[in-house]
Amino acid sequence: MDIKTQWPRILILNIAGVALFLSWYLPAGHGFWSALDAGMFHFFNQKLVESRAFLWLVxxxxxxxxxxxxLLAMGALMLSFWRKESAAGRRRILIIGLVMLLAAVVLNQLGQALLPVKRASPTLTFEHVxxxxxxxxxxxxxxSKDSFPGDHGMMLLIFSAFMLRYFGKGAGVVALIIFVVFAFPRVIIGAHWFTDIAVGSFTVALIGLPWWLMTSLSDRLISLFDNYLPGNSYKIETEK
Structure with a gap:
């Protein structure tokens, strides 16, 4: 993928990521985000004692x-494509998975290190919860003693972006459904603030993922792994 043709889109997504973070970070008390965070937490927290069924679900x-x-849901989605492929195609999918894991580790570490935020979850912040x-x-x-950015949500967003990039819009939509189903229970129970995901996870994704998936970096890593991992008798293509 040619970075020259993607540069405007990368820049726009990066600016959106920075703007999203600053909209939360700069205002005193985090501005309107604070009321949204507190409102969502208290709404669901009260439901825990109002409904036994809801308590068990949470x-x-x-x-x-x-x-x-x-993990099973993500694996099942990738398996649905893996089963339809030739030996070369299956090798390609496995290597895409490895590159995706590498991206998740790198972006998670960078997000934790570079975002100047450390805060406890709402269950440890509010009294009488x-x-x-x-x-x-x-x-x-x-x-959680350090809930920002939401690492679980970040990993699921990275998975969604990779599925969209390499397997198409349908796979991307299914991956986003997986993201919602498995990331937001942390918000409902109070282990994360809503903005840990809506701001923290999305900020890292908007800034970091375009450099992985809208440049040649990801494709080059796939080719590199293909050349050096065992069993490279099948030639794969990084683009389908």
Whole structure:
């Protein structure tokens, strides 16, 4: 992919990412975002004691086993394409997965290091709140000492972007549904603020992902892995 033709789009997405972060970071008390964060947390937090069914739903969707379900959902989506491919195509999909994991690790580390924010989750910030761990014996993640940016949401956004880039719009839409289903239970239980994802995760994605997926970087890494990983008897193409 030629960066010269993509440069305006990369610049626009980067500016959008910076503007999104500054809209939250610069205003005193985080401006309108603060009211949105607090309102969403208190709404769902109160529901925990109003509905036993809702409490169990929130607990189950924030259990570690549910995180495993997110991996299964992502794997199933990629498997649906892998099963239709030739040996070369299957190798290509596996290598795309490796490059995607590399991008996730790099962008997550950069996001944690470069965004000048450290804050605890709402369950550790507000007083007199309802915590799932106190209401049920089922192990859940309902708190975090450093919740910004939302790393879980960030990983799912990266997956969505890779699926859109390499497998088309349909796969991208399905991946975004997976993102919503598996990222926002953390907000509902209070382990993350809404802006941990809506600002933090999206900021990293808007700034970092265009340089991976709208330049030749990702395609070159795929070719590099293809050349040096074992079993390279099948020649793959980075573009379909």
């Amino acid at each position: 607990a189950l969707t924030n259990n570690r086993a549910f995180d495993g379900c997110s 309802h915590r799932v761990k106190d209401l049920l014996s089922l192990p859940t993640k309902d708190a």
